[in-house]
Amino acid sequence: PILTQYFIKELNKKLNKSVKGVSKEVMNIFLKYPWEGNVRELENLLEGIMSIQDMDIIEIEHLPAKFKTYKVNKAKKTFSLKETLEDMEIDLIIKALEETEYNISQAAEILNIPRQTLQYKISKYNLK
Structure with missing residues (x-):
């Protein structure tokens, strides 16, 4: 600090x-x-x-984007499945992008999703 x-x-x-x-x-x-x-x-x-x-x-x-994997989830009395799954998805996307030096085609292949889907998710989660 x-x-x-x-x-x-x-x-x-x-x-x-x-x-x-x-x-x-x-x-x-x-x-x-x-x-x-x-x-x-x-x-x-x-x-x-x-x-x-x-x-x-x-x-x-x-x-x-790489810092977003260290995001601390606030303590809640309830857990949101949607938020938890989104956090996990973001983590996996960032790891795949880092592993492939941000080659979207290779990252999509690692994640076993179409390239267009990965591009959409990168935009959706603002991981540019």
């Missing part, structure tokens, strides 16, 4: 922006993410988001 705020403050100066921070959901994702590139990976991610888009708070929709 401290590094995230530090980088946002520095990038606000560098990019002439006024981002206030990240949402709780994004912070939870950041805490779960393994950060193989360490501090530099976090800085590069924030700079990429802040340089392309204008926002007050960085939300989950601003993150690249």
Whole structure:
């Protein structure tokens, strides 16, 4: 959390922006993410988001697709089968895309679905 705020403050100066921070959901994702590139990976991610888009708070929709697999489901008293299946579908699509270096035809083959269906789901879940 401290590094995230530090980088946002520095990038606000560098990019002439006024981002206030990240949402709780994004912070939870950041805490779960393994950060193989360490501090530099976090800085590069924030700079990429802040340089392309204008926002007050960085939300989950601003993150690249790979971060959405670390989304924390809020604790609920009831479980939605539809939401759970969608989350699983998103995870599988992202894994197939990463494994094939984002080759849609190969990812569709791995998932055993038509290419057009995969393109529709990528658009539906905003995984571009």
